[in-house]
Each structure stands twice: as C-alpha cells, then as structure tokens.
Amino acid sequence: MTGGRKISFRRFGATQDGSIAVEFALIFPVALIFFMGLLAYGIYFGAAHSVQQLAADAARASVGGLDDAERASIARAHVSASGGAYPLLNLDRISVFAASLGADPSQFEVRVAFDSADLPIWVLSGLVPLPSKTIERAAVVKRGGY
Known part of the structure; x- marks a missing residue:
C-alpha cells in the first residue's frame, strides 16, 4: 500500500506558491548585471x-x-596644477601632448591621455563589455595676439 494519498496535478498547476521566488531567481542576475553596467559606465x-x-x-x-x-x-603646468581637482583622475597616469595643429598652424592643440587602469570598473570587464582603458581627449584653440 502506498498510503492512500494521491497528488492532484490540477491543484498543483492552479497554485502560485513559490512563483515569486522563481521570478526573482530568473530576473535578479540580469538586473544585477544591468545595474553594474550602469555603475561602470557612469564612472567611465x-x-x-x-x-x-x-x-x-x-x-x-x-x-x-x-x-x-x-x-x-603652460598647458603641462595647468594639468599638473589642476589635475588633482578631479576625483576620478590620478595625476601619475595623465600624459599631455601640446603642439600646433598640423593642418592649421594658427591653431594650438592640447591632447590629454589618461590610463584608467586604476578605476574600479575593470573588475567587471568579464561581466560587462567596457571600452578602452586609455581615455584620450583633445582641445584646440586659436592662437591669440592677432
């Protein structure tokens, strides 16, 4: 004898006990990766x-x-003097290139490159696709005194 208790599959399909736990188990990893990506790209x-x-x-x-x-x-001195005011930047990882613009010698270009390997976002590099570790930006100004 089996004990006389039968499981009703109709009753099992009608109940929703535990469905929230299943939904949480499916949604949480995706949401966690999404929010970690938001954090990483915000810092970057x-x-x-x-x-x-x-x-x-x-x-x-x-x-x-x-x-x-x-x-x-002057450009290098300015970067050295005010680079510490930016909390995400490390002065030791900043390089400056400053010269006249090759295409138009009446303009002067300042190019700043930052090696962002110290930022905490690179821990997530296997989880979230991230851009290059070197951030390089440039600004061009017209020479004064004309």
Whole structure:
C-alpha cells in the first residue's frame, strides 16, 4: 500500500506558491548585471568628461604663451596644477601632448591621455563589455595676439 494519498496535478498547476521566488531567481542576475553596467559606465563617462575638461582648460590657459614651447609648458603646468581637482583622475597616469595643429598652424592643440587602469570598473570587464582603458581627449584653440 502506498498510503492512500494521491497528488492532484490540477491543484498543483492552479497554485502560485513559490512563483515569486522563481521570478526573482530568473530576473535578479540580469538586473544585477544591468545595474553594474550602469555603475561602470557612469564612472567611465565621469572620468572621460574630466579628461575633456582638463584638456579644454589647459588649451584655454595656453593661449597666453608667446610661442609653441611656452604654450606647451603652460598647458603641462595647468594639468599638473589642476589635475588633482578631479576625483576620478590620478595625476601619475595623465600624459599631455601640446603642439600646433598640423593642418592649421594658427591653431594650438592640447591632447590629454589618461590610463584608467586604476578605476574600479575593470573588475567587471568579464561581466560587462567596457571600452578602452586609455581615455584620450583633445582641445584646440586659436592662437591669440592677432
């Protein structure tokens, strides 16, 4: 004898006990990856915006130079002096290139590159597709004094 109790499959299909747990188990990993991606890209875009602002500020500061060497020196000094004001940037990982624009020598270009390998977002690189670790932005200004 089996004990006399039969399982009714109609009653089993009609009940919804535990369905929330199943939905949570299916949705949670996708939602977690989505929110981690939002966090990672938010930090990355914040760092990229900081690099762009640093390049633009250095280019504006370099307008006061009399020649290309002085302009480049002013741009580098500005990045060294104000780069620490950006919390996502590490001054040791910033490089500056400043020279006259090859296509138009009446314009001066300041290019700032930042190696973002220290940012915490790279822990998620296997989980979320992320852009390049080197963030490079440039700003061009017209030479003054004309």
